[in-house]
Amino acid sequence: MAKRDIPEINAGSMADIAFLLLIFFLVTTTMNSDTGISRKLPERQPENIDPPVLKEKNVFIVMLNRTGEILVEGDTYMTVDQIKDEAIKFLDNGGGNGKDGNPCDYCKGKKDPTSSDHPNKAIISLGSARGTDYGKYIAVQNELVAAYNELRDKASEAKYGVSFKKLKEASEESDISKSKKESLKEKIKTIKEMYPMILSEQEPVK
Amino acid sequence: MSKFNKKKKDMPAVNTASLPDIVFMLLFFFMVTTTMRETDLKIKPPVLPEATEVKKLKQKNLVSFIYVGKSLKDGVKGDRIQLNDKISTVKDIKNFILDKRESVSQNEVNRLITSIKADVDSEVGTIYDIKEKLRDINALKINYSATQVDRK
Numbered sequence: 001m002a003k004r005d006i007p008e009i010n011a012g013s014m015a016d017i018a019f020l021l022l023i024f025f026l027v028t029t030t031m032n033s034d035t036g037i038s039r040k041l042p043e044r045q046p047e048n049i050d051p052p053v054l055k056e057k058n059v060f061i062v063m064l065n066r067t068g069e070i071l072v073e074g075d076t077y078m079t080v081d082q083i084k085d086e087a088i089k090f091l092d093n094g095g096g097n098g099k100d101g102n103p104c105d106y107c108k109g110k111k112d113p114t115s116s117d118h119p120n121k122a123i124i125s126l127g128s129a130r131g132t133d134y135g136k137y138i139a140v141q142n143e144l145v146a147a148y149n150e151l152r153d154k155a156s157e158a159k160y161g162v163s164f165k166k167l168k169e170a171s172e173e174s175d176i177s178k179s180k181k182e183s184l185k186e187k188i189k190t191i192k193e194m195y196p197m198i199l200s201e202q203e204p205v206k
Numbered sequence: 207m208s209k210f211n212k213k214k215k216d217m218p219a220v221n222t223a224s225l226p227d228i229v230f231m232l233l234f235f236f237m238v239t240t241t242m243r244e245t246d247l248k249i250k251p252p253v254l255p256e257a258t259e260v261k262k263l264k265q266k267n268l269v270s271f272i273y274v275g276k277s278l279k280d281g282v283k284g285d286r287i288q289l290n291d292k293i294s295t296v297k298d299i300k301n302f303i304l305d306k307r308e309s310v311s312q313n314e315v316n317r318l319i320t321s322i323k324a325d326v327d328s329e330v331g332t333i334y335d336i337k338e339k340l341r342d343i344n345a346l347k348i349n350y351s352a353t354q355v356d357r358k
Contacts, residue, residue: 012222015222015225015229018226018229018230019229021233022229022232022233025233025236025237026236028242029237029240029241029243030240030242031240031241033262034266034349035261035351035353035354036257036321036349036350036352037257037259037260037261037349037352038319038349039348039349039350040346040347040348041337041345041346041347041348042341043341043344044341044342044344064330128330130329130331131329131330131331132329133326133327133328133329133330134255134325134326134327134328134329134332134333135326137330137333138255138350138352139256142255146357149259203334204330204334
């Protein structure tokens, strides 16, 4: 049997083909990953239900008008970077008893009786005008979420030695055992119950 | 004189055999790190607000996007809402979300997230109208799209 030489396939155009594919992917795809502030909207309540009665001292009202001025608790004007500290002061006050009737034993606030009773009773209410710039609205909301996150981080740091953020990141990892995941979830739940995020967005006024 | 005869030496051609490998490597890099462009924007590309407390949206197939921004034509006032590839009104949001629910499996329905990609200059009122429509059909998980920045 005579062996016939098989001619080698010319691979010179391979690069061209690959370049073509490369350019196709460069054009049709995007790189940006989607990030944002996650929130949960409140469920619709039946019309005839009575809204719960709240003590005024347990509600922290932030108002945002159409020119972007921020009014806190109806009497002080603030800039965006002041809001976080003010919100933390309010949330971490612990001036009274919580929902279960016990005082807040982990709060580091001033225990001022005229401010919020307990983190699980403290409500932050964010109001705005319809014409407010969305960017400003998000900036304020970001600060309020940051206040909750900071408190949770501190609480978790004191309780478990790691920040809340790290706890969350660890629980989302895929290569950990099931029991470890459960215990992490349990910890996250505990911290969330210590500082529940009760952030209400009001209907904007005209 | 022959000493000064310049003998042209043939330069060896650069070996391009590994060029395809290099290009393929680049190709795979881009295929892995990028995602398909889903929609063409019919509004001015929204300038997203900046925030520090952001979360990453992991499962893209569970996210429906609502774009809010200015009209492409200059001088047209008011915010435009875009769903899929069309300029829409808030009334269309209901069907938009219901369509999305149909497209995923039953047990993933309650994990659907609506991402609102709104321009910093849009009005809070428009966003509120969208949120109300989402509440009407119990699509409660939302995400205000924002770019991540570090706290100063």
